[in-house]
Amino acid sequence: MEDKLLLSIMQKNARIKMRDLAAVLDEPRENVIDKVTELEDKKVICGYHTVINWDKTNTDIVTALIEIKATPEREFGYDRIASRIYKFEEVETMYLLAGRYDFALIIRGHTMQQVAHFVASKLAPISGVTETVTTFVLKNYKNSGIVMVEDEDGKNDRLVVTP
Missing domain, CATH: 3.30.70.920 (Lrp/AsnC effector binding domain/regulation of amino acid metabolism (RAM) domain)
Structure with missing residues (x-):
């Protein structure tokens, strides 16, 4: 299991359920739980925060x-x-x-x-x-990758990037 991918997913959504994270990573849930615990113990994952407007x-x-x-x-x-x-x-x-x-x-x-x-x-x-x-x-x-304002249409969607 690639730590970088796991961390990237968790950084975007710290509330992701372990079963959903396991599905995205195509790994058994228990392995993902063990890996997250290991990363917490090593202080790679240092905390979980709520972004408040x-x-x-x-x-x-x-x-x-x-x-x-x-x-x-x-x-x-x-x-x-x-x-x-x-x-x-x-x-x-x-x-x-x-x-x-x-x-x-x-x-x-x-x-x-x-x-x-x-x-x-x-x-x-x-x-x-x-x-x-x-x-x-x-x-x-x-803030932390989250758009905090609404545009003219009342949305706060990110810009779509096309190749």
Whole structure:
């Protein structure tokens, strides 16, 4: 059984039933269950998430992208600085970058002030952090491969690609 195909299917639909996944992979259900368990144990599959369109709820959610410049530490590089940052519950996603900035974060809060407070009181004071740039998300068009908006026809279908 090819891990890449199994993972690709599960990434698109984490709720797929094991019997359906087994049918697509043309493998016995028990083998698929064992493989998924193995991939979970190895932390290849790290979690299962629901993609929520917060714009369609009565909940105020502010999303911000934060770019960070940092000075790497001798013997540890960026890893210790990253560890101090990704442990904050506000941080949803964190990347090490090659380019103008060293890290990119995605964080969520209930207000712009809450995000600003996080940056000013928790992020900026970290030893090694030399600069932050915060950009607030105005509209979410696509999230984790899922189109979050409707077109003029009231649909959110993906474009059809033809050869």
